[in-house]
Amino acid sequence: MFNRTLALLIISLSFFNVSAYAATPSEPLWPTLKIAYFGDKEIREAANDLLVIEAPKRAEDAAIVPITVKSLVAQTADKYIKNIHIVVDNNPEPYSANFHLSPELGLIDISTRMRVDQYTFVRAIAEMNDGSLHMVSRFVKASGGCSAPAGKDAAAALARLGKMQIRMRKPTVGEPVQAQVIVSHPNYNGLQFDQQSRLYIDAHYIKNINISYNDKTLIEADTGISVSEDPSIRFTFTPESSGVLKADVKDSKDQSFSLQKNI
Amino acid sequence: MKQLSLSLFSLGVLLTISATYACEDYSVKEVSSGIYYHQGVHEEPSESNMGAIANVGFIIGEQCVAVIDSGGSYLEGSYLRQAIKNTTDLPICYVINTHVHPDHIFGNAAFKDDKPTFIGHEKLPAAIAAREAYFAKTFKETLGKAYTGTEFISPTQTASINKPITIDLGNRELILTAYSTSHTDHDLTVFDSNTKTLWTGDLLFMGRIPVMDGSINGWIKTMTQMQTMDLNFLIPGHGEASSDKWQSGLQKQLDYFTLLRDEIRVIIEDLGTIDQASKEVGILEQNSWELFEHYHRRNVTASFVQLEWE
Numbered sequence: 001m002f003n004r005t006l007a008l009l010i011i012s013l014s015f016f017n018v019s020a021y022a023a024t025p026s027e028p029l030w031p032t033l034k035i036a037y038f039g040d041k042e043i044r045e046a047a048n049d050l051l052v053i054e055a056p057k058r059a060e061d062a063a064i065v066p067i068t069v070k071s072l073v074a075q076t077a078d079k080y081i082k083n084i085h086i087v088v089d090n091n092p093e094p095y096s097a098n099f100h101l102s103p104e105l106g107l108i109d110i111s112t113r114m115r116v117d118q119y120t121f122v123r124a125i126a127e128m129n130d131g132s133l134h135m136v137s138r139f140v141k142a143s144g145g146c147s148a149p150a151g152k153d154a155a156a157a158l159a160r161l162g163k164m165q166i167r168m169r170k171p172t173v174g175e176p177v178q179a180q181v182i183v184s185h186p187n188y189n190g191l192q193f194d195q196q197s198r199l200y201i202d203a204h205y206i207k208n209i210n211i212s213y214n215d216k217t218l219i220e221a222d223t224g225i226s227v228s229e230d231p232s233i234r235f236t237f238t239p240e241s242s243g244v245l246k247a248d249v250k251d252s253k254d255q256s257f258s259l260q261k262n263i
Numbered sequence: 264m265k266q267l268s269l270s271l272f273s274l275g276v277l278l279t280i281s282a283t284y285a286c287e288d289y290s291v292k293e294v295s296s297g298i299y300y301h302q303g304v305h306e307e308p309s310e311s312n313m314g315a316i317a318n319v320g321f322i323i324g325e326q327c328v329a330v331i332d333s334g335g336s337y338l339e340g341s342y343l344r345q346a347i348k349n350t351t352d353l354p355i356c357y358v359i360n361t362h363v364h365p366d367h368i369f370g371n372a373a374f375k376d377d378k379p380t381f382i383g384h385e386k387l388p389a390a391i392a393a394r395e396a397y398f399a400k401t402f403k404e405t406l407g408k409a410y411t412g413t414e415f416i417s418p419t420q421t422a423s424i425n426k427p428i429t430i431d432l433g434n435r436e437l438i439l440t441a442y443s444t445s446h447t448d449h450d451l452t453v454f455d456s457n458t459k460t461l462w463t464g465d466l467l468f469m470g471r472i473p474v475m476d477g478s479i480n481g482w483i484k485t486m487t488q489m490q491t492m493d494l495n496f497l498i499p500g501h502g503e504a505s506s507d508k509w510q511s512g513l514q515k516q517l518d519y520f521t522l523l524r525d526e527i528r529v530i531i532e533d534l535g536t537i538d539q540a541s542k543e544v545g546i547l548e549q550n551s552w553e554l555f556e557h558y559h560r561r562n563v564t565a566s567f568v569q570l571e572w573e
Contacts, residue, residue: 056538060561064568066537111536113568117397142401143561152565153444153478154389160572169534178534182571230568234536 047134071108090120096226113228164259189225214243310407317366324432327356333370337412340370361464363390372414383418384449469502469512472552
C-alpha cells in the first residue's frame, strides 16, 4: 500500500510538475497531494465529530514533533476506522504514515513523533471500513534558530540500532491501558552525510511496525522518512484476557526487530 | 544642484546604514593580552542584528592571527575581519569553528581571501553537510541582506576526541580540544596556554538560555569536568567573558540541565508524554534566562527522547 502510494505520488508529481514546484503558501500543495494519494475520492474536511489531531503550534524541535490522533467514536465491528493516513504537506516526503487499525481497539488514541522542518499543515485522514474519507488538520509553525531536522548524535543512534522498548503502566484485564513501543533507529532519510566516505547515506528507515496482542494485530503502521529518529508509537488498548503484547518491526534494508511483553 | 544631489546621496547612504548594523558600531574588547572578542546580543538572529548573537573574536600571536568563530553572517564576518585589520597587520592564518551553528560559522567566507586553514572537530564536516540546505533556506530569509555572500566552508584540519591539536601563532600556542557529544556532537574548545584563557564555544551560555543540540547526559558530564579547570579567563559562547563570573555561570547552566533531567526522568518513569513534560518541566526557570520562551521547550523535547533510552 505504502510503496504503491509512493509510486503514485512520483507519477502524479511528474504530471503536476509545474504546480508542485510553483507551490508557495498562497498556492498550497494539498490539492496536488490529495489527488496523488487519494485520487478523485471525496474527503470530508474538518471531521471534528470523528477525529481530533493534536500537534504543538510550533515545532519546538524540528526533529521531534509529537503528533496525536484520537477518535471520538468507538470502533465497532460494523463501523470502524480502517486506516489513518498522516500527511505532512511540506516535508520532503509528505505521505508520512498509515496506521491500519483493528476494530477491536475501542477508542483510537495514537501518538507518534515526526520531523517537521518548515511551516506546514499536518493532516490525519481517517479511512472508514466503508471506504469513506474524513480529515482533520493542524498547522504547525517551524521551529526557530538553530534547530535543524538533523539528528543530534548519529553515532549514538547507530550504536543502539534495533533496540526496542515496550513501556506501559501496570495493566488490568478488561481496562484500557496506554502502551508505548519505541525502536532505536537512526531513520536516515537519505539527506544525511557520511563523514568517512563523503557521500550521502542511503535512506535507511523503519518501514513497518506491527503491534499485536495474542497474535491479533491491533495496529500496523507503514512508516516513512518523516518519522523521527527512534520511532515511537504510543497507543491505548484493552487487554480482554492475559496474554502477550508483541511488536514486530521491519526496516527498509529488510532487517527485522521484535520484542514482546507478557500481560 | 550638484550640492543638492550630493547631500541627497549622503542622506541615502545614512539611511541605508542606519537601517542595518554599521561597521563602526562593531566593537571588539580585549579580554587578556592579544585576545579580543565581540560579545553577541541576546536576541534571535535578524537582518537588523546581522546574526551577531554569539561571541566571536581572534587571538594574535607574533606571526599569525587565529579567528575563533567567524560570525552569524557574511556581513558580521566582514566586520570582524575589519576589526582584526584595525588591530594588527599580521596575517590571518587560521579560522577555527567551535561547532556548526549559524551564529558561529556563517562569517567563514569573509576570510576566504586570507587563505586561512579552517579548523574544527572531526565531525564538523558531517554536521555542516547535514544542515547546510536547511540553514541556507531558513537563514536567507532570517538574515536578509546580511546573509549575502555567506558560504558553508568545512574545516580542512580537524581535531579528534582525545587527540587535541596544537597550533602556533608565533610564541603563542593554542590547544584545540574536541569533545564527545555535549552541546553538539562536535564541540571544540580553544585554550591559549600563554594567558590560560579558554574559549568554550557553546559549551557555556551565560545570560541567554542554553540550547541542547547534542546530548543532555554528555553535556552534564562535560560541564562537571570544566568546573575543575584552572583558568585565568573564560570566553563563553554567549554572554560576558570574565575571570571570575564564569564559575557561577557554569554552575547555573549545570543546575538547569540537572533539574531538567531529574524532572523528565520522573515523567518518563510515570509514562508521561513529551507534551506534558514541555508544559511542566523547569518552568520556574523562566525568569532566570533570556529567550527562555524560544528554547526551553525545545531542550525538554530533545532531552526527553534521549532519556527514554537510559
